[in-house]
Amino acid sequence: MDEEIYEDIVIVGAGISGLTTALGLHRLGLRSLVLESSECLKFTGYALTTWPNAWRALDAVGVGDLLRKNSILTQGFKVVSSGSIPLGAEQSHDLLLFNFESRCIKRKDLLETLESQLPHGTIRYSSKAVSIEETQTGNFKLLHLADGSLVKTKVLIGCDGGNSMVAKWLGLDDPVSTGRSAIRGLANYNNPDHGHGFDPKFHVYSTLCVHFGFVPCDENSLYWFCNFSPSFHRYNEENQDPLSMIKFVGSQLRDAPPNISNIVERTELHCICYTPLRLKFPWNVLLGRNFVKNNVCVVGDAFHPMTPAIGQGGGSSLEDSIVLARCLGKALATSNFEQEYDDEYIRVEKGLRMYVKERRWRILSLLTAAYIVGFVQHSGNKVISFLRKRFLSKNLVKITARMGDFDCGDLSTIPQKMRI
Template sequence: MQGSAVVLGAGIAGLATARGLLRAGWTVHVLERSPGLPGTGTALGMWPEAMHALDRLGVGDEVRATSVEQRGGRLLRPDGTVIARLDLGRPVRLVPRPALLKALAAAIPPGVIAWSTPVTDHGELPAADVVVAAEGVHSPTRTALFGTAPRALGTVAFRGTVPGPADGVTETWGPGRLFGITPHDAGNTNWFASIRADLLPPETSPRSAVQLLRELYGDWHAEVRRVLDALEDTPIDRRTLLDVAPPPSYVSGRTALLGDAAHGMAPNLGRGACEALLDATALVEALTAAPDVAGALRRYDDARRRPATRTVRLARLANTVSTAQHFLPVRNTVMAAASGLSRLG
């Protein structure tokens, strides 16, 4: 089947869907409120199934060329001692968000994406067989269709990059907060901090993000302190972490929800970008294989809603456990035992 689609949002899910449908001979319009692709962003984990999706979209090799492969990591205490060594079992590629978006957008013809075009009235959308709502966690389309608003996880994230290579992947867990370090690319370090919201001063506090992070993590191990020492004059992204309660369906009429609009999740499992790519390729395959739009959207919903919902729930649990404030020795013992069992398996 071929037809026409309007894609709301030029993030990972929206660009991947647009690229896939264009390659399948569809007519596509993309409406994006931002003026263009972002020039900054932290590293995203691409699991093998996400890389397979990128291969099907024709950009796998380009993404591999801008990524760093990792196969494991270490879970640490604030003093740097090891809680657990994590064997991922499969290679994961870390790719900077701007590089991924650039790769997805590269072959989209000029004029397909309408930048600086926020959608305020769905009644004024271009005529199309399918509307793809990929507007992110605050998706007005999802709210209008199902009344599902984002929900706070009780944590706040700070993220950025600093110069210098990272020594592998580490995540350090302390009381009510964590600090993660990964490679961003061969010469830069990606970092992220997640903190229980009730441990933070109000956002109106005169303390800068750098001051606050140094207060919270300044006595942690040397690799964390290396990042803290390099924070001056680097962009720091601060945001309240949210996820989305599973909606009853990812489709309504001719509209399909994708990516964070469908299943915004805590970042702790590193699966958000992967799930968005899996959504996109599943929707493209359904729309090109099914004889009608209604059947294609049912097929997409059947394929994606259950596994994505499970990942949302697991990510929420991981966010809670990793930033726990009590029973930390018990938590760490359980994590060490679980990692040992995974190695034996």
């Protein structure tokens, strides 16, 4: 064994949920250690749509205004649903009528901003967690790392994504395949005079078994995605070559106006990725009992992976982080420094269970909405396709907007004297 480390609170994963959880705890005076398997922050996915719920969470940890400086306000949806992209009824929906704040922010900006607010040394890179061991009393968890190091902790929080090692240890069901995949990219228009020239709206184009969309991050960059069925399109899922992905998406946009197809063509090869879409069914959350085991819990995609149909993967993770930091902070807040250690251990578990209890119904509603919207968006059924074109697109926008109008609360006032 090369090294043994002790930290009161250990977070596995330096993604959105991991860094936000660490920052929320830091704002409450609680130190944590974040273990990240990579050598640096990872920006796969490139950007994410943020709704009012996400901005309320970002404001709660004090980074909202920092991120607003480098993004533009999304003002609505522009939806085209047809057999071929330029045809069919185009529908526009103005988000400003809902008094919404929605923006598309780059993951790089988000993660680097969160990292910049954390104390030096909070994140330990090149630290891949491979297994978890309980001490005899169960009061501590021993985390074995790939380099032979051992990390001992009183609280273990899994923010390690859809393939979460912590979730597997808890005994949670693996996410299941939707039968669909996403190719995503970031297109840069380095023209200071004109930029990309698109309206600051969420542009969506739905064709048979393909859902393509894009949204400006700022005046010079666009985040785009293409959701599709690999089996229907005979797409080789093992092919991760960026050029082949660009060619494939371009073939789905062959009837689109030149300025649309040009978005994909000008995407740099290091700014494109392929992701199979997986999810956790709503009933898994409704009936699940293993989201907490004494002093271990999960957050974000490790808790509830969902499809991108309503754009709430990142926002729901931010909500989780705020609620967990608040519940754990309240559970650990005490002015009595003479309490027995075992009582402290009980309070940790109680705080984690408070977090799951508060989040369960919100996550259930998000998963259900994402499941329904995704089904309608991607269905090849002729009846559903007809209804989607003529009637349903406006209602899908309303569902998406409604799911984003949520307030998870702030970190609230916690007594200054805290210990763990």
